[in-house]
Amino acid sequence: MKNLNLVKKYFEEHSFIQSDIESFNNFIERRMPEIIKEIGDIVPTIIPEDVQDFKIRLDEIQVGKPQIIEADGSRKDIFPIEARIRKLTYSAPIFLKVSAHIDGVQRESFVTQVGKIPIMIKSKFCHLNGLKRDELIAKGEDPDDPGGYFILNGNERVLITVEDLVSNKIFVEKTSVGPSEYTGKIFSEMGAYRVPHLIEQMKDGIIYLSFTRFKRIPLFVIIKALGLIKDKEIAEFILTEKEYDEVFINLYSAMEVKTEEDALEYIAKKLNFNQPKDVRLVKVKENLDKYLLPHLGTSQKDRISKAYNLCKLIKKYLIISKNEIKIDKDHYMNKRLKLSGDLLADLFRVNLRSLVNDLLYNFQRLVKRGKFSSVKIIIRDKLLTSRINSAMATGAWVGGRKGVSQNIDRTNFLASLSHLQRVVSLLSSTQENFEARGLHPTHYNRLCPIETPEGTSIGLRKNLSLMCSITQELISEEKIKKTLEGMGVKIK
Numbered sequence: 139m140k141n142l143n144l145v146k147k148y149f150e151e152h153s154f155i156q157s158d159i160e161s162f163n164n165f166i167e168r169r170m171p172e173i174i175k176e177i178g179d180i181v182p183t184i185i186p187e188d189v190q191d192f193k194i195r196l197d198e199i200q201v202g203k204p205q206i207i208e209a210d211g212s213r214k215d216i217f218p219i220e221a222r223i224r225k226l227t228y229s230a231p232i233f234l235k236v237s238a239h240i241d242g243v244q245r246e247s248f249v250t251q252v253g254k255i256p257i258m259i260k261s262k263f264c265h266l267n268g269l270k271r272d273e274l275i276a277k278g279e280d281p282d283d284p285g286g287y288f289i290l291n292g293n294e295r296v297l298i299t300v301e302d303l304v305s306n307k308i309f310v311e312k313t314s315v316g317p318s319e320y321t322g323k324i325f326s327e328m329g330a331y332r333v334p335h336l337i338e339q340m341k342d343g344i345i346y347l348s349f350t351r352f353k354r355i356p357l358f359v360i361i362k363a364l365g366l367i368k369d370k371e372i373a374e375f376i377l378t379e380k381e382y383d384e385v386f387i388n389l390y391s392a393m394e395v396k397t398e399e400d401a402l403e404y405i406a407k408k409l410n411f412n413q414p415k416d417v418r419l420v421k422v423k424e425n426l427d428k429y430l431l432p433h434l435g436t437s438q439k440d441r442i443s444k445a446y447n448l449c450k451l452i453k454k455y456l457i458i459s460k461n462e463i464k465i466d467k468d469h470y471m472n473k474r475l476k477l478s479g480d481l482l483a484d485l486f487r488v489n490l491r492s493l494v495n496d497l498l499y500n501f502q503r504l505v506k507r508g509k510f511s512s513v514k515i516i517i518r519d520k521l522l523t524s525r526i527n528s529a530m531a532t533g534a535w536v537g538g539r540k541g542v543s544q545n546i547d548r549t550n551f552l553a554s555l556s557h558l559q560r561v562v563s564l565l566s567s568t569q570e571n572f573e574a575r576g577l578h579p580t581h582y583n584r585l586c587p588i589e590t591p592e593g594t595s596i597g598l599r600k601n602l603s604l605m606c607s608i609t610q611e612l613i614s615e616e617k618i619k620k621t622l623e624g625m626g627v628k629i630k
Contacts, residue, residue, distance in 0.1 A: 155286035165479030219278035225292030253522030260285025363401035375449035
């Protein structure tokens with residue numbers, strides 16, 4: 139009886155889908171401004187003749203409360219019940235501060251609407267947020283409805299939580315086919331970039347790295363191309379108490395590569411860059427900056443950090459492969475759940491890039507004709523709106539995924555709760571993947587051990603447990619520094 143009272147008390151203060159609502163709030167308040175910062179200054183290639191330097195800068199972003207514009211042009215607040223009845227989209231306007239800088243001087247600054255974004259029911263930006271039971275009934279809402287879904291063209295749509303392997307962490311596993319007995323995989327993710335890296339060791343002991351255009355490039359050559367030249371330093375970073383012959387074999391194979399320029403030239407030949415020497419070396423550097431472990435940074439100053447981290451990856455790869463240690467990929471420590479806010483951040487980032495490209499195209503077209511007057515007239519707010527609404531209405535998401543957005547199951551109240559708590563794996567349901575489908579000890583208290591469909595989707599489509607909550611906090615560099623300083627570590 140006491141346990142029942144505790145559960146009842148818990149749900150009086152917490153919602154079933156509180157994690158999803160927090161994720162959406164976090165997306166609007168934190169992720170959207172971060173995505174705007176990622177864009178940086180927009181620099182057109184074609185500018186007016188009398189101008190030396192022209193930049194368009196995107197600054198503050200704000201999201202209002204859900205509104206509609208009536209046929210007579212008047213604006214008014216809209217509540218979910220009206221959106222359902224009139225087959226409308228329950229969305230709020232996005233306002234962005236835009237400024238134009240000519241030759242280093244700000245000439246134009248304004249706030250404009252760049253689109254509309256669907257708002258999650260019961261989130262901080264919904265009109266129903268904070269209303270009591272009698273107030274919800276007065277607004278035509280079910281007071282027991284948990285929210286956590288969206289209304290598009292009158293249809294109630296829910297974004298399905300996606301389960302994926304954690305990014306920026308190496309997974310070494312034994313392979314049954316291929317030239318390498320063990321392979322190390324790491325998905326490096328930063329903002330719009332998610333670059334898969336593959337580490338392989340051939341029978342001759344040489345370790346290779348593959349990512350984007352870089353196909354099986356000796357890893358020690360890449361380390362030298364990043365600025366870590368001395369063999370002694372490389373060996374010290376990799377070797378532990380137990381020395382591995384493979385390290386010396388790889389150092390010997392890369393012995394001819396004595397300078398950073400030699401390493402860059404070696405990579406350029408492997409990639410078949412046929413431009414003049416200076417151009418091809420710069421091109422290799424740009425590729426290394428942009429696509430090699432982008433989560434560590436994408437600028438020139440991050441190269442040495444990438445070199446040290448590659449040494450760490452080699453060390454881990456050798457320890458696991460030589461000691462035949464098995465890494466449990468299905469341990470929930472190695473998984474991450476993408477909630478509504480994370481999925482919308484991916485969608486918003488891609489479509490904001492499309493808006494920026496459209497803005498550049500319109501700007502350069504008007505400059506060529508000599509008709510450019512203001513940045514304000516070249517922003518099409520319907521582009522962002524239509525793309526976001528289309529993805530959420532059809533479920534076709536960025537990255538080629540389908541079924542991310544679904545019509546909520548209203549068979550009964552429990553069916554709706556189940557749909558809001560659903561978790562789907564990205565693995566194909568047509569393949570066996572026995573271990574991924576099995577119940578894992580780390581699912582205890584996190585995922586329901588019973589609710590999963592029969593057939594091809596068994597074990598790949600799961601449901602969160604009733605009292606499961608998912609953390610939203612992103613650990614910042616400053617927080618790590620403060621924690622280390624609190625433990626007595628001196629940071630220079």
